[in-house]
Amino acid sequence: MARRLKDWLEVRIGLDDLIRTQLTEYRVPNTINLLSTLGFVVLAGYIIQVVSGIFLLIYYVPHPEHAFRSVQSIMSSVPYGWLFRQIHVVGSNLLIAALILHMLTVFLMGNYKRPREMTWISGAVLLLLALVFGLSGYLLPWSQLSYWATTVATSFPTAFPFFGDFVTKVLRGGENVSGITLGRFFALHIAILPPIFLSLMVFHIFLVRRIGISATPFGVEDEEKRPLAQYIKKTYPDGNPFYPYFFQKEMLMVMVYCTVMFFIITFMPTLFLPEAANTPADPFKTPAHIGPEWYFLAQYQMLRLIPNKFLGISLQIILVGLFLSWPFLDTYKEKNLRKRPVLRGIFLLLLAIWVVLMFWGR
Amino acid sequence: MRHLFILLMMLFTLPSIASGGWREEMEKAFMSAPWAGGQGESDVCIECHSSEMMKPAFLAVVDEWKTSWHFQNNISCHDCHGGDPKDSAIAMSPQRGFLGTPKYLQVPEFCGKCHIGILKNYLESGHGKALKASGKGPNCVTCHGAHNIQKANIDIINEQRCSKCHSYERAKIMKQALFLTEKKIGELESSFGRLKKQGVFTEEGERTLFSTQAEFRTLFHTVDVSLVKERSDDFTRKLSLIEKEIQDTFVELRFRKNFSTFMMLLFAGMSVVTLLLLKTPRD
Numbered sequence: 001m002a003r004r005l006k007d008w009l010e011v012r013i014g015l016d017d018l019i020r021t022q023l024t025e026y027r028v029p030n031t032i033n034l035l036s037t038l039g040f041v042v043l044a045g046y047i048i049q050v051v052s053g054i055f056l057l058i059y060y061v062p063h064p065e066h067a068f069r070s071v072q073s074i075m076s077s078v079p080y081g082w083l084f085r086q087i088h089v090v091g092s093n094l095l096i097a098a099l100i101l102h103m104l105t106v107f108l109m110g111n112y113k114r115p116r117e118m119t120w121i122s123g124a125v126l127l128l129l130a131l132v133f134g135l136s137g138y139l140l141p142w143s144q145l146s147y148w149a150t151t152v153a154t155s156f157p158t159a160f161p162f163f164g165d166f167v168t169k170v171l172r173g174g175e176n177v178s179g180i181t182l183g184r185f186f187a188l189h190i191a192i193l194p195p196i197f198l199s200l201m202v203f204h205i206f207l208v209r210r211i212g213i214s215a216t217p218f219g220v221e222d223e224e225k226r227p228l229a230q231y232i233k234k235t236y237p238d239g240n241p242f243y244p245y246f247f248q249k250e251m252l253m254v255m256v257y258c259t260v261m262f263f264i265i266t267f268m269p270t271l272f273l274p275e276a277a278n279t280p281a282d283p284f285k286t287p288a289h290i291g292p293e294w295y296f297l298a299q300y301q302m303l304r305l306i307p308n309k310f311l312g313i314s315l316q317i318i319l320v321g322l323f324l325s326w327p328f329l330d331t332y333k334e335k336n337l338r339k340r341p342v343l344r345g346i347f348l349l350l351l352a353i354w355v356v357l358m359f360w361g362r
Numbered sequence: 363m364r365h366l367f368i369l370l371m372m373l374f375t376l377p378s379i380a381s382g383g384w385r386e387e388m389e390k391a392f393m394s395a396p397w398a399g400g401q402g403e404s405d406v407c408i409e410c411h412s413s414e415m416m417k418p419a420f421l422a423v424v425d426e427w428k429t430s431w432h433f434q435n436n437i438s439c440h441d442c443h444g445g446d447p448k449d450s451a452i453a454m455s456p457q458r459g460f461l462g463t464p465k466y467l468q469v470p471e472f473c474g475k476c477h478i479g480i481l482k483n484y485l486e487s488g489h490g491k492a493l494k495a496s497g498k499g500p501n502c503v504t505c506h507g508a509h510n511i512q513k514a515n516i517d518i519i520n521e522q523r524c525s526k527c528h529s530y531e532r533a534k535i536m537k538q539a540l541f542l543t544e545k546k547i548g549e550l551e552s553s554f555g556r557l558k559k560q561g562v563f564t565e566e567g568e569r570t571l572f573s574t575q576a577e578f579r580t581l582f583h584t585v586d587v588s589l590v591k592e593r594s595d596d597f598t599r600k601l602s603l604i605e606k607e608i609q610d611t612f613v614e615l616r617f618r619k620n621f622s623t624f625m626m627l628l629f630a631g632m633s634v635v636t637l638l639l640l641k642t643p644r645d
Contacts, residue, residue, distance in 0.1 A: 244641055245641055255629050259633055262625045278564075
């Protein structure tokens with residue numbers, strides 16, 4: 001039966017050719033390591049989010065009067081609803097963590113350098129989209145935690161004179177976070193962002209395959225030869241076949257990702273769902289201590305520390321601009337960060353500041 | 363490209379420094395916003411009663427209220443005393459329902475606006491009848507206090523308090539009759555606390571417990587020991603149902619933990635197997 005199905009597909013799509021060119025004969029550099037599998041981990045994480053999200057969508061009611069109850073019903077009445085919600089909640093945080101780690105390793109290995117500028121930009125936009133995914137999904141349970149964290153996060157644009165208030169009003173659909181905000185964030189979370197994210201991810205993978213996977217610079221010479229005047233696909237005739245060698249490494253990391261996810265669900269089930277996540281949203285009752293999600297804490301703390309609000313938000317936009325356009329700003333040939341002490345110093349300083357601000361903002 | 367970026371950065375940053383405000387403005391607009399932990403709407407009752415112009419006796423009222431059970435449950439001055447807390451000009455206007463301080467005899471009706479069931483039973487009790495007959499019987503404040511009112515518990519019945527008016531013997535029998543049911547209520551409350559810490563939504567269960575408790579305490583205000591003893595079995599049955607639900611939830615939580623542990627071990631095992639199967643071209 002399997003043989004007949006394979007033959008049927010072979011005639012119609014050239015399955016053998018596809019497997020040969022894309023898996024067994026597609027070679028990756030010998031120097032590639034586990035850090036290069038993080039992109040695949042993000043892809044797997046996204047699939048987990050989509051599947052668990054679809055299950056939640058069956059029972060979730062996007063209305064201020066029913067949203068909280070429907071989520072609690074998923075947690076207590078729907079068979080294994082708790083499992084899908086925990087996977088979705090913990091998975092969303094792990095996905096963002098994996099994306100940040102992926103960007104960091106790409107930066108450390110200098111794999112953003114030309115001709116991979118577009119690969120970097122698409123990856124950076126994917127990270128920003130993942131943050132918007134997180135923000136929009138955070139409001140949906142309509143709990144005290146989600147309501148007030150969203151109030152804080154959507155107030156960031158008010159730092160802008162002239163059009164800041166307008167941006168916040170557009171995000172919220174009014175002066176305050178309300179049922180209209182819930183509707184907007186729900187549409188954003190389940191209908192607008194997923195196809196954009198998926199398309200960008202496909203484009204990102206296409207670029208990785210089209211240009212050729214980048215070799216790690218540790219211990220090898222800079223692979224790019226100047227000038228780059230025409231398209232050259234980077235191939236590794238002496239490299240290892242993608243399947244099974246690299247694919248196994250990717251699968252190993254996905255298993256580790258799932259192990260970490262279930263470790264958190266088992267031993268720290270309230271890490272992302274504290275008591276305020278089990279209290280219905282009350283617009284008239286401001287909690288004493290509120291803050292946004294961990295991945296917005298550094299930005300939040302930065303805004304609180306800088307006395308000039310507009311300067312604070314401007315600095316953040318400049319940092320995002322720097323992050324997106326970094327491949328065009330760093331035009332040195334050398335990929336190995338160990339041979340670039342100044343850049344290494346700045347990177348470590350920024351990383352330390354980010355971590356300190358994040359913990360300070362809690 | 364780099365020069366263009368630096369130029370854009372300058373264009374962006376310079377006007378921001380020029381047009382922005384300073385720390386005070388920032389704190390007013392951002393840090394003191396209600397969502398940043400600041401106070402929301404002002405309450406003129408609190409403002410005046412905290413100001414220096416207030417008599418010392420009235421000055422302590424706000425601090426006492428802040429330690430109370432009412433404060434913890436968002437019951438503010440105007441909820442009991444009436445008036446308009448948003449406008450100082452009409453805050454104490456009778457047209458706005460301002461009642462002021464009730465006279466000793468009026469206290470039960472004053473508290474009974476909210477505690478309706480308790481008022482009825484109190485008025486039928488020896489305490490209520492004594493107040494009505496002589497104007498000297500105990501009212502709500504005698505046992506519960508006024509602005510620093512705490513969450514009611516069985517320890518309110520004690521020799522020091524009760525023997526101010528009569529011998530403690532009768533009150534002691536009442537306390538014994540209440541003890542087991544009150545103990546069970548306390549245990550269930552702490553169980554709900556533990557469930558909350560484990561991320562369980564307990565509002566519905568807590569509401570049932572609260573209404574059972576309120577009903578029981580309403581009954582106590584009759585100060586009728588035989589009636590309390592007679593009805594205790596009903597309350598014990600109701601509390602047992604709540605206890606069963608709590609126990610079922612703990613069982614469910616244990617199952618969840620075991621299930622996710624199994625999943626974690628499954629993936630950890632698959633990680634180890636994949637690691638062992640990792641191939642290199644030399645294999």
